[in-house]
Amino acid sequence: MDANNRDRWFLDPGPLLPWIDKFAADLAAQRYTSLTIEGYTASARHFATWLGSAGIPIDAIDDNVVRRFAEHRCRCPGGRQWQSISSNYWRRAKRFCTFLQRAGVARAPLKVASPHPLLDDYQSWLRVHRGLSERTITRHRRDLHRLLPAFGTATHDYDATLVRKVVREWRERTGPANMRTITSALRSYLRFLAGAGLCRPNLDHAIPTVVQWRLSSLPRYLSAGDVDRVIASCDQLTTGRLRSRAILLLLWRLALRAGDVAGLRLSDLDWPSGMLHLRGKARREVRLPLPQDVGDAIIAYIEQERPRVDQAAVFVTMVAPYRSFSQSSHVSTTVALALKRAGISDPPSRGASLLRHSAATSMLRSGATLEAVGTMLRHRSLDMTAHYAKVDIPMLEQIAQPWPGELQC
Structure with a gap:
């Protein structure tokens, strides 16, 4: 007899049985696999049985009760002789507790008043x-x-x-x-x-100023050839290949920030006009032209790889529950993994800004003006864009003056 059938035979969840079934339905709606759902419901059934044996009413369930469940020496029905509950097992029970709290069955967690209202x-x-x-x-x-x-x-x-x-x-x-x-x-x-x-x-x-030599270092960037290798590395993936390619092309071709990509919504893509609507820093809204290769990559991802979920975000996670990126660091992680796949072992940085800087550097070396680069980067001040003017070392060598040495009195 497998563990799930054993739990159904020996464990009696009592009045929480209908809620366990609703919990399973909620997980199924979030596209969890049947095997994962069985693991969650087994933990929930065990938790419900332990509540009954401990004499804890449903309306008294809270985080403290879940901790007691995690620490109890299990002698529950089903032949269990556990010294302790595994962390993964009780986290599933905690997930069930959260579900009950959202449904209004269990007690909602108390809100701790801030010491600084x-x-x-x-x-x-x-x-x-x-x-x-x-x-x-x-x-x-x-x-x-x-x-x-x-x-x-x-x-x-x-x-x-x-x-x-x-x-x-x-x-x-x-x-x-x-x-x-x-x-x-x-x-x-x-x-x-x-x-x-x-x-x-x-x-x-x-407030004293913290000393910072602003824009004192050279910008960190990759050559165009290295960027092509990074993007081509997506073909090595079996899962997430199209999503990674679309993200990297957005960073490289449009010089977007990680937050721009993470917050991109389906409604921001204006396909008839070939434009992309962005909300940048301080809610500044701009419209950018969508290059053909970037648009093709996004369409391929949406049609062939993106999970069919009711999410406004363009890019969502590849495993259930399917949801938008909670942090822009997910985008930077995509870049870091692509660098590793491409065999670039010593990049100047490993985040999403590396491709943004590389795009600006490539434009300047191709003859673009600082104003054009600043417009693409959406800089408020041209001083920020001037940081990239330091990348053309051969040109700087032509205008640099020789060190005068010691001056004669």
């Missing part, structure tokens, strides 16, 4: 008025959770001395890169407070 208003301000991405908003909130205990809750008492004191303390704890993100979050938060009349104005100017 103004952060909720600040988060809304960033989203509505500043147009920041959810990833940036989450990072700002995380940094401020660490900073604000040193400031206290009396925002009207904040002054320049306190701001500088806290920043100096944190500068001794972390490196320059992390310190830049922390001071950026604090500067933004102080502007929010000042705008709402909750602290003195211009306190953001009291």
Whole structure:
């Protein structure tokens, strides 16, 4: 007798049996395989039987109950003599608990009040008025959770001395890169407070500048030949070949950011006019022409490989549950894996920005103006685009002046 039939024979889930069937139907709707669904329902049936034997009512189920289930020494029916429950097994039970909570059967998890209630208003301000991405908003909130205990809750008492004191303390704890993100979050938060009349104005100017030699290094890029090898490496894949190819071509031919690709929706593709609609940083909306090879790659992916799911996103995961990329890092991972397949062992970087930089470098070397490159990259300032002018080393050598040596008095 296999494990699933044994569970059905020995384990009695009691009043939760109908909900286990609904749980299985919900997993099937998300395109899980029958084998995976059997694993989830076996865990759910065991969990329900343990609840009955422990005398725990359904409306008392919460995360603490799931932890007790994970730690119990199993002597449940079915010949089990487990010393402990495996982590994978109890995670499935936790998934069932979450399903019950969403259905209103189990107790909803308690919301812990934030020790800094103004952060909720600040988060809304960033989203509505500043147009920041959810990833940036989450990072700002995380940094401020660490900073604000040193400031206290009396925002009207904040002054320049306190701001500088806290920043100096944190500068001794972390490196320059992390310190830049922390001071950026604090500067933004102080502007929010000042705008709402909750602290003195211009306190953001009291934050010391973190030393950073802006645009001091050469841009990181691949040659056109290496990029062709990276894209061609997609043919080595058996699963996800068309998706990876479409993603890489978008990064290379249109110089998109990872977030642009991850957030691309089916409605953003204007096939009749051959245009692509994008929402970039700070919600700036632009329309870009869709090259033929990129459009062909996207169509091939949608028609032949993309799961048939009701998702607005163009690119979705290849395993159930099929959903859009939760983070732009999925796009960067696609680039990193393609570099490895192509045999490029020492690339200057491994993220999605590598192909974006390579596209800008290739345009400049082909004779494009800085204005044209800046338009494609969607830079607000031409100073940012000028960073790529440093890639033409032979031209720089022609205009570089020889070192004068010692000057005669």
